[in-house]
Amino acid sequence: MSALLDLLLGIVTGIGGFVEVGSISTSAQAGAEFGFQLLWAVAVAAAMLALLTEMSGRLAVMSKRTIAAAVRERFGIHFQAVPLCAELVLDLLLLTAELGGAAIAVKLLTGIGFQWWVLPTGLLLWTTLWFSRFSIVEYGIGLLGLVTLSFVLAAWRLGPDTGDVARGFIPSLPSHDGVRYAFLAISIVGATVSPYLLNFYSSGTIEEDVTPDERWVNTATAYGGDVFGSVVSMGVLVTAAMVMQPLQIKIDSYEQAALMFVPAFGRWAVGLFAASLAIGCVGAALEISLNMGYMLSQIFGWSWSANKPRVENARFSCAFSFVLIAASALAVLGFDPLRLTMISVALTVVVMPLMVLPFLVLMNDTQFVKDQRNTVVGNAVLAALTVLGALMALVVIPLEILGG
């Protein structure tokens, strides 16, 4: 019964952290500019994330090490230094964008500039992390994140043609602006398959002391949670396609994006959009911050746990606090959160090969995964993902310059 409850909560909380500033931005822009044509990219990204999430969880269950720890032990610091530095920069940018997104959500309701809301938001996040155990952060994010189902409800209320939606899952060539189409497709992958999600998931698996007997919960949670989360991203895309594309509105700001809720929700539109954006961003920001503490602690061998008093793991506590302070300071400077988001997702794609490649080794090393090695199919898919990741990494920056 307890395992079943864990599973249900795990699937439901798959929303938290999945639907955030990156997925909202990229899916909304994709829908506004190309209708349903990029639904296949959301599905592919979700499948990639589910596969990698399951592997992260399996690694943690079998080896009692997270990705970060396992990479250090298996590949050494000379290899790890590169993805570590890349992820530090990336997570800082993304956290800044999430803080900005949450602050803009408050701006939509109050009319007061978003920079004024950054520090209160940062303080709220830090207080939550300081005083809460892991389960409260994880499940709290997930349950609050259910408000983002508004996007799914909006899409349903707008009554899209099911045939047209279904055709969106089949990759097709765009009728215009191929460069922009390719950039958005890759950005959707970058927004979904974020490095922090994988290490956070494996850290959570260890925090919750998941045993090898419960690894089916890990598998079901990884796939179920990511599918559930991707449905919301698809809701964003479909809603934008139904509302913004006919008006030929390209989404260049969150203030514009709020319009997509008007036909479905009337007077509730701006409030619901702001709540969805705020909660999605806050959830992701909590995960990114906490993951920074996890990652640095695991790589350098410090004690870590969100379930222990902060004073017992002072370096871990200071690490997640410091990254929040740094991101808040950057966000206050007023960088446009939407632009920062698009830069972050492009950089995520650039580092993706470094993220995926270690899995090919770790998931076949019996020292780590014991008898739970990847199947031949799993390895083939992972190898294909590594190649795909490398190809995307090569083209994403030129595409961003030409089509972003």
Added chain:
Amino acid sequence: MRWQPLHRRAALLCLLAALSSSACARQDRRIEQHQQAFQSLSSSTRAILSAWLAGVTSGTYTATALEKTLALIEENRTALANNAALLVDPRGARLADAADHLSRLVALLIADVRAANAEAARNHLAALPLDRERR
């Protein structure tokens, strides 16, 4: 066989033609991008105002959204104004004038919304340039 001077001249002319046509295509593309950006912002303005006039959104959100739209219009106007080649092109010059007009109208609409003056807002909305719906 050595190239005759005539062949060399022909090759040079072809190269020049190719380069010019590539430059023209780039210019057309830039103008089209600016056109699409301003049309999108004009449509956004109409959508934001229409929701307010219908009583669906608050004055606070409407003014906030219009201010952001104005900031984006100014950004695009600056990008257009900084490109002399585009301004020399008659299409670019017409677009710059329309963008200027759009910018002033959005500023007036912000004032109308803050003053809760729906009548004035409707009149200004009717004069929105670059708006697909009006065409």
Added chain:
Amino acid sequence: MHIVRDLLDKAVVDRHGRNMGRVDRVVIERRTGVPPRVVAIEIGPSALAGRLSATLGRWMMGLLHGLAVDEGQPLRVDVNHILGVTDTVKVDLAFGDTPAASVEHKLRGLVKRIPGAHR
């Protein structure tokens, strides 16, 4: 034992199972006529930085000195104190009594003043 595979970068725990850090460097003694042998492991940011580059190692020592936590850094643990090597390297020391805990203690002094730190 395969030094790189089985020792280097492995997590180090003290006799009570408390995390001490990672094997950031391995000290090998070489003498003429005898095979080289591991004599100690080193734990600490200056050892790790020094492994990446000598300049980085010096900068890190400078930083630790500036923060007044450089005494005893990096912690050198004689092989005779290694109790066993499995998934972790267990050593016959207490984390809190070693220089490996300098930064942790310093930060603890800051953290304990913040309300909620002991919850």
